[in-house]
Amino acid sequence: MTAKAKTVTGDTAPDSINSAPTRLFSLDALRGFDMFWIMGGEEIFHTMAKATGSPFWGSIANQFTHPDWNGFHLYDLIFPLFLFMAGVSTPFSVGRELEKGKSRQQLVLRVIKRxxxxxxxGLVVNNGLKIMPVSEIRFASVLGRIGIAYMFANIIYLYSSERMQMVWFWAFIIGYWLLLKFTSAPGYPHGDLTMQGNFASYMDRVILPGKLYLGIHDPEGLFSTIPAISTGLLGIITGTILKKTGLAQMKKVAILAITGVAFLIIAQVWNLDFPINKNLWTSSFVMQVGGLSLLLMAFFYYIIDVLGYQKWSFYFRVIGMNSILIYVSGHFIKWSYTNNGFFGWIGQLIGDPFNAVAMAITFVMVKWLFLYYLYQKKTFLRV
Structure with a gap:
């Protein structure tokens, strides 16, 4: 799909600058690529590392874990990349409705509802549907953070110019950095960034009802959602660039790629004073995942929407078009039971130690076939 919303082959894609694209196939594919890892893709590498005992597979599997506190593994990218992509879609969804004549007030209500x-x-994913005391409920969640950060980022989009969106982006992460640098939990020195002493976790302990994921800290806490708004805003700014008319596609790719590299450099420098930390969603973390998100978006956009090579991405697009559904499905469907029912014989046939690898692969296959069936039926969970 080019900027003229026309399906093309890799040999014929024009570098159109005359009209805005109506849909980014690359966005669906990248969203599916992102979700692939948490629908079971990471387990393939964990089982391979265990089966082989190889340091090579072990080092790859380690990238599909989260560091205990400071530091960065590729697995840390999955959550912010999804939030980034929610932002990228804004100019193509909320922006399009605005162009059609819907009022800002109507769209704000829609954003708040979402x-x-x-x-x-998020509450259902965390706690299920059973009734329990408030003290036992975990209110913070991945989906909750996506919803809140998406909401504030979209309100800023609706009422701010492109320049002011960039100002807000920097204001949130610089303000958050300064706040954590000059404050702390009571009894700790200013700038303390330990789990016990940092100001963000302390505020969550004070403000959030119910329980926190780690008792004294929640990685999806309310206070650390502040810099996550910048992650959503970065996606919105990126989507605005990709939607722009009068801007050549290759120039869009260059802007995203160069900015992505610049963000990664800034992240490493900022890391010296404000460590990259997913648990606190630190400002250096915003820059790190923002840079990687921009590079991935540039790559997928270039291959799929500029060159027109779409067929290879179909596997990921099937996942990406029902991403929320597959995320919450594990709380309603016993996928391991289904997998064993259909493909348990494969694991028995292969035997130790690679039977676990085979079952990890078929586990992802079962989920994908379910999503493919829904894709064929044009059934998608829209929030």
Whole structure:
């Protein structure tokens, strides 16, 4: 799909600058690529590392874990990349409705409604549907953070110019850095960034009802959602660039790629004073995952929407078009039971130690076939 919304082959894609694209196939593919890893893709590498005992596979599998506190593994990218892509879609969804004549007030209500639904889904994912005391409920969640950060980023998009969106982006992460640098939990020195002493975790202990994921800290806490708004805003700014008319496609790719590299450099420098830390969603973490998200978006956009090579991405697009559904499905469907029912014989046939690898592969296959069936039926969970 080019900027004229026309399906092309890799040999014929024009570098159109005359009209805005109506849909980015690359966005669906990248979203599916992102979700692939948490629908079971990472387990393939974990089982391979265990089966072989190889340091090579072990080092790869280690990238599909989260560091205990400071540091960065590739697995840390999955959550912020999804939030980034929610932002990228904004100019193509909310922006299009604005162009059609819907009022900002109408769209703000729609955005708030979506955030509310995501927060509720997050509660269900965390706690199930059973009734329990408030003290036992975990209110913070991945979907809740996506909903809240998406909501504030979209409100800024609706009421701010492109320049002011960039100002807000920097204001949130610089303000957050300064706040954590000159504050702390009571009894700790200013700038303390330990789990016990940092100001963000302390505020969550004070503000959030119910329980925190780690008792004294929640990686999806309310206070650390502040810099996550910048992750959503970066996606919105990126989507605005990709939607722009009068801007050549290759120039869009260059802007995203160069900015991505610049962000990664800034992240490493900032890391010296404000460590890259997913748990606190530190400002250096925003720059790190922002840079990687921009590079991935540039790559997928270039291959799929500029060159027109779309067929290879179909596998990921099937996942990406039902990403929320597959994320919450594990709380309603016993995928391991289904996998064993259909493909348990494969594991028995192969035997130790690679039977676990085979079952990890078929586990992802079962989920994908379910999503493919829904894709064929044009059934998608929209929030």
């Amino acid at each position: 955030a509310f639904i995501l927060v509720l889904l």
